[in-house]
Amino acid sequence: MRITVPEDTGRVRVVQAPAEGDIKLAILGDSVAPEHKQWFCFDAHGDVDKERVIILENAGETTYADALEQYSVCASYEPEGPDWFRVDTELRDGQLRVIHTPRSELVRYAYFAPYPRARRNRVIEEARQTGRARVRRLGKSIEGRGIDLLTFGSESDEAMKLWVIAQQHPGETMGAWFAEGLIGKFLSGEDPLVSALLEHARVNVIACMNPDGATMGNHRTNAAGKDLNRAWWEASDTESPEVLLVRKALYDSGVDFFLDVHGDEHTPYVFIAGAEGNPHYSDRIDALEDEFDNAMLEASSDFQTEEGYPKDSPGKGDLRCAGNYVGEVFDCLSLTLEMPFKDNDNAPDEERGWSPERSMKLAGDVVEAMASVLDVLR
């Protein structure tokens, strides 16, 4: 068997790849921030219908090593698409052992279904061609990749300004699939709920905040080793130009609603974190958060409010994080949405776990929830 590392999103080091017997690989840290170590993605080329064992031998040294309990590796025979499944995975003595009998010569394995750069470019171009999305390049990442803003809906000054951003953390690729689902929902002209929302609101979508990190196969950081979701308070044009560009676009537009989309390594549920730790958090924002939670419970069979992050103490919110920063500065409903790397344990899928398909469907549910709270946002 032969292991190769794809140019886009690929990341792993081959330790030992004998013609026969177990393959040994090592998970690598982020390109210039090796303290972040979780994402892996590689291709295996080998015999069909023959059981193989691939050992990720340093899994116990990853940043969220304990999150690999009850976790199964993702695999696909068509790695550019959304069709991914889980393979038998054992965590033993700090090693992650993947045991799989492939039905195809090429299999891509990854921490979660990667989102190809070419696919994003195609989705954005198709959105532009419908005439229903306005596409504006805000600027470029450190390595010169475009930070693109897609805008849907009303151009009126009176319109509510809704913002959704995804993939600040590049390894949280469920956010990228979510963004594709969101764009698809806004392009689905038949849906009266979407039409009503877009009549009164302008929805701004940043499908990928961190294109450099995503291409490099980083889990958490950009090309300068910055965790962008800790860069909002003091964004800089040398270390976090991606945040600086989007922050400026937010100031230019104004914000009535903000959603930052992420994935969580540990928690096997979909949940939302609010801005309760912000210095200027108020009863009004608290009530809006409750409204949105209730709208999500109504719209989505995957959403729940029992499990999630512990609440921040009053005044102790980290304003370097997008959700808190935007809530504090714009005094608006500002939320962080988390999807699981593993599965939704309230509705488990043995074969796929949490998946691109479910991430995209959740985006549609979020649009419904946005539509139902629109009247009370201002």
Ligand SMILES: [Zn+2]
């Ligand atoms: Zn994240």
